[in-house]
Amino acid sequence: MSNIVLITGASSGxxxxxxxxxxxxxxxxxxxxxxxxxxxxLAAELQDAHGIKAHVFALDLGAPEGAQVLIDTVTSAGLQIDILINNAGFGGQGRHIDRQITDELGMIDLNVKALVALSHHFGREMAMRGKGRVLNVGSTAGFMPGPLQAVYFATKAFVKSFSEALDQELRWKGVTVAVLAPGYVGTGFADRADLHGTNLVKGGGKTPASVAKHGYNAMSRGELVTVNEMPLGFLVNWIIPLLPRRSVLKMIERMQRK
Incomplete structure (x- = not known):
């Protein structure tokens, strides 16, 4: 029985x-x-350890037509994708008007546009077969606005909203869509986002392995949105929505200020 997963941003973390x-x-x-x-x-490691087949397609998903290149490559290889994990993404610290606009737009291209394109293509194929799972990696950032990472937080809010709606559209077709919304994770994300020296990363975060296992299992159970830390999940779902918006904005800005 086919059970092939396509994972974007699979090289690390x-x-x-x-x-x-x-x-x-x-x-x-x-x-x-x-x-x-x-x-x-990684492919060699997995094949040696588990005797599985690992297909490698190295490309820049955030480039123009990057998602379509991946779709065409997977199709040409004759692969049926049963699970899609949209994990690729990046952030960037700083005031929006001080950052390079090419970086901000590139963030939208990868975090949003590529995710939508892949979800559209492979989600439609899954719906036609009557079975499949999509896991979109969001963030607790998607539950609130994020001064000093305005675009990144906004992209993750999009991922959360889009994924929930897509699940409602596809679930009756046998396809589920889940959102993994972790807090800070100890990966290379902070390096690219230039977050070292902020309170956001001071605690070190959870391990990538624990977060991946949590999200994968939640997807397998058909959950809709999952936060990997229970206290953090309570905070973003039940406390932050009740706080005055200006208070939330100031709190998030302090967390991300160097």
Whole structure:
């Protein structure tokens, strides 16, 4: 029985741990990210450890037509994707008007546009077969506005809203869509987002392996939105929505200020 997962941003961090966890169940993986060397090393590791097939497609998903290139490559390889994990994404610290607009728009291209394109194509294929799962990696950032990461927080709010609506549209077709909304995770995210020196990352975060396992299992159970830390989930779902908006904005800005 086919049980192939396509994982974006699979070369490191949570994406690589998704691949390890899925492969440990004896199922094949399709790995994509920009770094071919890292993908090849991960593919070799998984094939040696679990005897599965690991397909590597190295490309820049955030580039113009990047998602379509991936779709065409997967189609040409004759692969049926049973699980789609949209994990690729990045952030960036600083005031919006002080950051390079190319970086801000590139964030939208990867975090939003590529995710939508892949969800559209593979979600439609799953619906036609009457079975499939999509897991979109969001963030607790998607529950609130984020001064000093305005675009990143906004992209994750989009991911949360889009995923919930898509699940409602597809569930009756046998396809579920889940959102994994973790807090800070100890990956290379802080390096690219330039978050070192902020209170947001001071605690070190949860491990990529624990977050990936939590999200994968929640997806398998058909959950809609899951936060990997119970106290944090209570905070973003029940406390922050009740606080004055200006208070929330000031609190988030303090967390992300150097």
């Amino acid at each position: 949570i994406g690589a741990e998704f691949a390890r966890y899925h492969a440990s169940n004896g199922s094949d993986v399709v790995l994509t990210a920009r770094s071919k060397d890292k993908l090849d090393a």
